[in-house]
Amino acid sequence: MRCSREGVSLLRKTEIAVVGGGPAGLSAALTAVRQGANVTLVDRDPILGGQLVKQTHxxxxxxxxxxxxxxxxIPAELIAALEKEGGDRINMLLDTTVLGYYDDGSLLIEKDEQARVLYPERVIFATGAAEKMLPFPGNDLPGVYGAGAVQTLMNVYGIKPGNRVLMIGAGNIGxxxxxxxxxxxxxxxxxxxxxxxxxxxxVxxxxxxxxxxxxxTSHTIVEAKGAESVEGAVICKLDENWNSIPGTEQTLDVDVICLAVGLSPLTELVWQACCEQVYVPELGGYVPKRNERMQTSLPNIYVAGDVAGIEEASSAMICGKIAGLYAADDLGYSNNMxxxxxxxxxxxxxxxxxxxxxKIRQGLEKLSGGGRVC
Amino acid sequence: MLEKTGVPTPEQVKRAAPTEDRLKKGPVAVVECFQSIPCDPCQYACNQGAIKEFVDINDVPIIDHEECNGCGICISQCPGLAIFVIDATYSEDKGLVKVPHEYTPLPEKGEVVTGLDMAGNEACDAEVVKVQSAKSLDRTPVVWLAVPHDCLMKVRGFRRKGGAE
Structure with missing residues (x-):
């Protein structure tokens, strides 16, 4: 996508811009500043940590x-290390949204309704993931939430989402x-x-x-009941071919239906930058192609965390370290590589x-088409 | 069964259980972790060397009940809350089950609660003998429940009377 940047002021130059301050982005930034690079970490939220800020387990x-x-x-530890070891080489921009990527490698960013341009030499996209939706009658009723939203309401803002919940999905998030x-x-x-x-x-x-x-297990939702908001949920059994078994319907008295049916990589910026992408269901959908250095098809752009394939926080942190390491290496900060x-x-x-x-190994195999990826 | 319902099978529970002889010697940890997942804090938690060193982080933990002294340090270190300590020597008619418990409000010492089995069904009444909630447990308190001997390998949680977990 090509657009004009006329009338938008230059904010600053930086060596590495890290987009997203979750586990992957924080780890990428920390590794890059440890190697000696100047890093600007951008996050649209007022606090750093991404999904970590609500993981009370x-x-x-x-x-x-x-x-x-x-x-x-975990974020407090990473942020303290960033501040201590980064000194004036780390700049953290919070409440700041990256709106777009330009062909010259710059990023359009927005804070307080002011658009600015950031000129990084390398970009690490660590933008995370979005929750998947499930189609069923009534899924637009108030009271139908994503599991991540429920977690944010409870654990970040201290708000009870309702009184009785049906959880859909028995993966780790559910x-x-x-x-x-x-x-x-x-x-x-x-x-x-x-x-x-x-x-x-x-466990x-x-x-x-x-x-x-x-x-x-082998159960699905048939419909959400309710006029103004969720007042109940009808569920039924599935046979081995995932077809509903007639006569097994039962109605649960719930006021919240919570969806934990998977995540998709948040790849808008990676798309917009025109990084080559591959559809890999095991990794959550379209993911950017990258090499073992977490470098995409555009040599100045790296990825880490869920945007590079849905996994979990521990591996996101390590992928962040790898992206930070090689982005810094590319700029000549090559200690102890x-x-x-x-x-x-x-x-x-x-x-x-x-x-x-x-599943991850299988997905990475598909992504690489036989070559080696991280 | 476990992977369909979340409830370990009787065979799995039996496999994790210490021998009768070991139970007679005093408190001992049972590790009810039956799936290969990338997780290893328990091996570092044990100061006795009873939880064997992992070759691979995906190993299922192996505990040598003879080397375990039942100290219980591992209970609050397990992210899956899958380690318990059983003390069959507590009294003539009762033994202790020490369970991790991350629900508030915590029960009081002396309180009688409903002991729950692995499926969340009522197993028996249980007396709260002790509530450990030191800072070192990092918000995973450990509750000591006195239960009849035949419930030692059943009770893994409890509900406070009057509805609260």
Whole structure:
């Protein structure tokens, strides 16, 4: 997309712009400033941390990578390190939205309704993901939420989304948000899942089961009931071909229907920059092609985190480190490359090695078309 | 079954259980983690070397009940809240189940609560013997429940009487 930049003032030049201050973006920025680069970190929210700011549960993963630490406690550590080690080489722009990318590598940014231009030499897009929607009658009624929205309401703003919830989706997000709903004093009527198996970690599922919440696999929603807002939900069983089984309908008395049916990479800026993309269902949809350095088809643009394929926070942080490392390397900040690169790749491969990482490995295989990607 | 309902099978529970002989010797941890996931904090939590060192982060934890002294440090270190301590030596007719409990308000010492099994069904009444909520537990308090011996391998949570979790 080509557009005019006339009348828009130059804000500043920077060596690396990191777009998005979630786990991937924070890690990318920290690694790049550690290597010696000047970094501008841009986030549209007033606080850094992305999705971490509402993850009140303990993280899984490697003890070296914040496992057993609560997600909400991770941004503070990363931000403190950024401030301490970045000094005047880190600039954090909050409440600031990146509106567009220009062919000359510049970014149009907006803060307080003022548009400015940022001139980075390299860009790392760490824009995250958006929640997927599910089509069913009544899905536009007030009371139908994305699970991430419910988590934001509860854990960021302290607002109860309702009194009794039907959770759709038994992946990790559905399981974790159900747990947090119960912790917040909200009743969860059931978690339903279309697949014949629970998709999330079974320890999460067990934790929720012993709180008395049923998990119904091979079940789907038929419709949301209600005139002005959700007053109930009709669910039914699915056969092995995902067809509804007539006569198995039951109505649940709920005022919230919460969707946790997957995420899609937030690739608008990557599209607009014309990075080459590939449709890979295992990674959540269209994802930018990139090499093992997290560099896209445009050599000045890197990606990290969910925008590069839906995964989870631990691997997002490592992918961020890799993107930050190589973006800095590209500018001549090449300290200790071999050791750091080997360390980050080893950590990433360990996380993805098990059966839980099979889908990601499959997706990356498709993305690379046989070549090596990170 | 576990992957359909979230409830471990009796075989899985049995496999995780310490032997009768070990139970007679005092408190011991049971690790009810049955799926290979990339997660390893438990091996670092154990000071006794009872939770074996992982070869791969995706390993399912292996605990040597003979080397475990039942200290319970691992309980609040497990992100999956899948580790419990069982003490069959508590009294003649009751044993202790120490469970991680991240719901508020916490129960009071001496309170009688409803012990819940792995499916969330009522198993028995349980007396709260102790509530550990030190800062080092990092917001995962551990509640000691006294339950009849035949409920030691059943009770994994509780509900406060009057409806609250």
């Amino acid at each position: 303990m993280f899984f993963g490697s003890k070296r990578q914040y496992a057993a630490i609560r997600g909400i406690d 399981l974790i948000v159900s747990y947090q709903l119960v912790q917040a004093g909200v009743e969860v009527a059931a978690i339903i899942e279309g697949a014949p198996k629970i998709g999330g970690y079974l 999460h599922a067990s934790k929720i089961r012993r709180a008395g919440i049923p998990i119904l 071999e050791q750091l690169s080997a360390e980050f790749n080893r950590e990433l491969n360990e996380l993805r090695a098990g059966e839980a990482g099979a």
